[in-house]
Amino acid sequence: MDISVSNADELDKRIRYFIELPSANNVSFQRLALELFAHQYACNPGYRLYCDRFGQTPESVHGWLDVPAIPTSAFGLTRLACFPAEHTQVTFLSSGTTGAQGARSRHELTSTALYDASLLAHFRACVMPDKTSIQMLFLAPSFAQAPQSSLSYMLSKLSQTLGTKRDAFLIRDDKLDFESAAGMLRTVAEPVAVIGTAFAFVHFFERCEKEGLRVKLPRGSRVVETGGFKGRSREVSGERLYRWFSDILGIPRVFCVSEYGMCELGSQWYDANLADYFAEREARVGTKIGPHWTRIAVVDPVTGKPVREGRQGLLQVFDLSNRGSVAAVLTADVARIVSGGFELIGRFAGAPPKGCSIAIDALLEHGAR
Amino acid sequence: MAPDSMPVADSLDLPVRRIAECAAEWRDPSSPVRAQARSALAGGRWPAPVVERALDNVLFDLDEATARAMTQALSGRPVSTLVILPGNIIGPAVSSAFCAALAGSPVILKAASDERHLAPIVSAQLDGVAGAVSAQHWRGGETEPEAEALDQVERVIAFGSDETLDALRSRIKARLKSGIPHFVPYGDSYSVGYVNAGAELNEAAAAAARDVCLFDQRGCMSPQTVYVRGDAGRATLFARALAAALEREGRALPRAALEEAEPALIASFLRRCAVTALDAVPHGLSTLLTGPAKSGVPEFVVVVEPDGAPRCAGFGRVVVVKPCADAGTMQRHLAAFGRPLETIGTAGGLAPEERSALEASPARRHCELGEMQRPPFGYRPTVQDFCEAEGA
Numbered sequence: 019m020d021i022s023v024s025n026a027d028e029l030d031k032r033i034r035y036f037i038e039l040p041s042a043n044n045v046s047f048q049r050l051a052l053e054l055f056a057h058q059y060a061c062n063p064g065y066r067l068y069c070d071r072f073g074q075t076p077e078s079v080h081g082w083l084d085v086p087a088i089p090t091s092a093f094g095l096t097r098l099a100c101f102p103a104e105h106t107q108v109t110f111l112s113s114g115t116t117g118a119q120g121a122r123s124r125h126e127l128t129s130t131a132l133y134d135a136s137l138l139a140h141f142r143a144c145v146m147p148d149k150t151s152i153q154m155l156f157l158a159p160s161f162a163q164a165p166q167s168s169l170s171y172m173l174s175k176l177s178q179t180l181g182t183k184r185d186a187f188l189i190r191d192d193k194l195d196f197e198s199a200a201g202m203l204r205t206v207a208e209p210v211a212v213i214g215t216a217f218a219f220v221h222f223f224e225r226c227e228k229e230g231l232r233v234k235l236p237r238g239s240r241v242v243e244t245g246g247f248k249g250r251s252r253e254v255s256g257e258r259l260y261r262w263f264s265d266i267l268g269i270p271r272v273f274c275v276s277e278y279g280m281c282e283l284g285s286q287w288y289d290a291n292l293a294d295y296f297a298e299r300e301a302r303v304g305t306k307i308g309p310h311w312t313r314i315a316v317v318d319p320v321t322g323k324p325v326r327e328g329r330q331g332l333l334q335v336f337d338l339s340n341r342g343s344v345a346a347v348l349t350a351d352v353a354r355i356v357s358g359g360f361e362l363i364g365r366f367a368g369a370p371p372k373g374c375s376i377a378i379d380a381l382l383e384h385g386a387r
Numbered sequence: 388m389a390p391d392s393m394p395v396a397d398s399l400d401l402p403v404r405r406i407a408e409c410a411a412e413w414r415d416p417s418s419p420v421r422a423q424a425r426s427a428l429a430g431g432r433w434p435a436p437v438v439e440r441a442l443d444n445v446l447f448d449l450d451e452a453t454a455r456a457m458t459q460a461l462s463g464r465p466v467s468t469l470v471i472l473p474g475n476i477i478g479p480a481v482s483s484a485f486c487a488a489l490a491g492s493p494v495i496l497k498a499a500s501d502e503r504h505l506a507p508i509v510s511a512q513l514d515g516v517a518g519a520v521s522a523q524h525w526r527g528g529e530t531e532p533e534a535e536a537l538d539q540v541e542r543v544i545a546f547g548s549d550e551t552l553d554a555l556r557s558r559i560k561a562r563l564k565s566g567i568p569h570f571v572p573y574g575d576s577y578s579v580g581y582v583n584a585g586a587e588l589n590e591a592a593a594a595a596a597r598d599v600c601l602f603d604q605r606g607c608m609s610p611q612t613v614y615v616r617g618d619a620g621r622a623t624l625f626a627r628a629l630a631a632a633l634e635r636e637g638r639a640l641p642r643a644a645l646e647e648a649e650p651a652l653i654a655s656f657l658r659r660c661a662v663t664a665l666d667a668v669p670h671g672l673s674t675l676l677t678g679p680a681k682s683g684v685p686e687f688v689v690v691v692e693p694d695g696a697p698r699c700a701g702f703g704r705v706v707v708v709k710p711c712a713d714a715g716t717m718q719r720h721l722a723a724f725g726r727p728l729e730t731i732g733t734a735g736g737l738a739p740e741e742r743s744a745l746e747a748s749p750a751r752r753h754c755e756l757g758e759m760q761r762p763p764f765g766y767r768p769t770v771q772d773f774c775e776a777e778g779a
Contacts (some may be wrong), residue, residue: 064662067661067662067664067666068661068662071661071664071675072661088658088662089655089658089659089662091659091662092658092659092662095659095662095663096662096663319650319651319654319655320650320651320653320654320683320684321654321683322654348658366651366655
């Protein structure tokens with residue numbers, strides 16, 4: 019296929035248009051994906067080097083699945099951007115390091131236009147298919163409080179665009195404002211969206227149990243849990259967390275959605291159950307679905323080739339909204355393809371062979387927000 | 388009781404000569420003990436040539452004169468000891484038993500599941516020769532046999548990961564009457580190579596390949612990163628020589644069968660190397676070299692990266708090569724890295740200032756490249772580890 023190297027602004031416009039389409043077919047996705055790869059190969063020196071090492075160029079690649087997927091950890095090892103550093107407007111950093119040799123991932127953007135279009139469109143589809151706005155309570159810091167966090171950016175953007183004046187960020191200066199949270203939850207009269215990291219929810223619910231707080235949020239209220247535990251010490255099972263949503267907030271399972279995203283990617287994936295519920299389909303609990311400007315594959319961790327449907331492997335993503343960095347990303351998350359989406363199994367936890375030599379680099383695959 | 392000033396060897400009238408004769412049997416490939424060891428280890432994780440090389444190395448320098456000198460240098464009384472052996476390499480069971488024998492210390496060798504053959508062999512060999520060497524095995528996590536063993540000893544010498552040793556330390560804290568000072572841990576560490584300006588690159592590469600291939604870099608004495616004095620071009624030339632040497636050495640010392648997670652980890656590391664490898668321009672030589680595929684992943688990986696902190700794979704015959712200005716620069720990187728540094732293997736004569744720079748590094752041992760996997764007898768554990776320290 020003859021793919022010319024598109025101008026960045028022109029490509030941004032076309033991707034933006036593609037995102038705003040209600041849906042898109044594979045042919046147009048494929049064409050745009052190959053154009054994007056040609057652009058990134060030409061303009062992103064770190065990525066080009068990576069592709070060259072595997073002998074992959076725009077001439078040799080014929081589909082999005084052939085585009086070399088860079089590991090998420092690479093965002094912490096080298097600069098991956100299609101523009102000079104002085105054009106960077108926003109930099110998202112992952113939440114922390116994972117070892118002595120680990121570096122925080124950096125995702126640089128010249129503009130948030132594509133990022134915004136992507137996050138808003140898919141959030142609407144998966145979390146607010148029935149509403150144009152909703153009061154949002156965030157168990158997370160605002161972007162002003164965490165100016166390098168992609169999650170905080172996303173939540174602030176959601177609040178500005180789809181929220182209300184009564185929205186609140188309930189983590190300030192790294193502390194959960196339990197009293198404010200409890201007060202708001204006791205008094206809300208309209209449906210509310212409670213959005214936060216799994217870790218923050220655990221803290222909140224443990225305090226609720228201690229204080230004996232239980233509420234029944236108005237019908238139509240919902241929960242979005244994001245971020246997982248990222249190896250934090252107070253990990254609890256997903257089952258327990260969802261029981262808390264029901265027991266303490268009075269939110270039924272079908273109105274609870276888990277988000278999957280990372281600082282290296284412009285798009286997010288959400289559990290399908292809420293969208294299914296409002297579309298009057300059978301609710302797919304635990305199945306994550308992505309927007310039409312992304313594709314996913316589950317690949318063998320050794321060969322990088324897709325595994326058979328239903329088998330576990332590493333999740334690989336192609337995200338058109340990552341125009342300014344790298345669209346094809348290999349995550350360190352284990353998943354399997356299920357009906358129309360994927361099921362997240364957990365982190366790639368390859369225990370190194372037993373030995374007394376320090377073996378840490380291999381464990382540094384990360385994609386933390 | 389012998390006076391404190393009297394050397395332990397004299398006071399206990401140890402049969403040093405007989406111990407040295409037993410050591411010589413381990414060096415002799417045609418001896419019955421070697422045949423027994425060879426047979427016991429056959430079909431295990433390590434290919435036969437690796438087993439032979441490891442057995443050649445284990446007591447290579449323990450002759451009678453060395454043994455006598457070591458016993459005469461000991462201080463303090465011998466203490467009954469439990470040695471928790473590692474399973475990742477071959478040899479610590481034998482060296483530990485001989486250290487205990489020379490110290491006159493009654494010892495229990497607790498073998499690892501992955502290498503449980505040599506402990507009973509060396510125990511039987513030394514039976515009636517020196518002290519009491521008993522071999523035991525229990526699975527990790529079985530606390531009852533461990534508690535029984537702890538009740539019989541005054542000291543514990545343990546090999547393993549830091550995590551394992553921390554767990555063990557907490558378990559024995561309450562049991563050892565003499566407390567933690569009698570816990571001697573040998574935990575995680577790493578080693579590096581240094582190729583000096585005067586080194587002939589092919590010779591240095593052949594030596595480094597020997598150190599890499601024995602035990603597939605699972606031991607703490609394998610070079611994980613090799614610093615090459617000079618510019619990126621010289622480092623790349625060394626990397627090419629090393630790749631060729633690894634291919635040759637790999638025929639003599641084949642890689643062990645991969646563990647379940649190993650292919651995925653090597654593939655993951657290789658992807659990272661594709662990001663971190665130096666750009667090949669302008670010299671045009673590849674800076675990421677891989678061996679022939681075996682079990683789905685390359686038999687070895689050599690990557691040239693920019694000067695900086697060491698990188699450790701810890702398995703898989705993955706070697707990182709870095710150019711560096713001089714030994715002082717390397718020493719600063721190693722000091723900043725902060726993890727326990729085991730050995731620096733060097734190639735090429737060292738000027739006095741280079742030697743001082745290396746000696747200022749936090750390495751426990753310095754040796755020539757090619758000798759990294761062959762520490763002298765009594766290095767780890769030491770014979771003194773089996774005696775009560777002076778003043779204790």
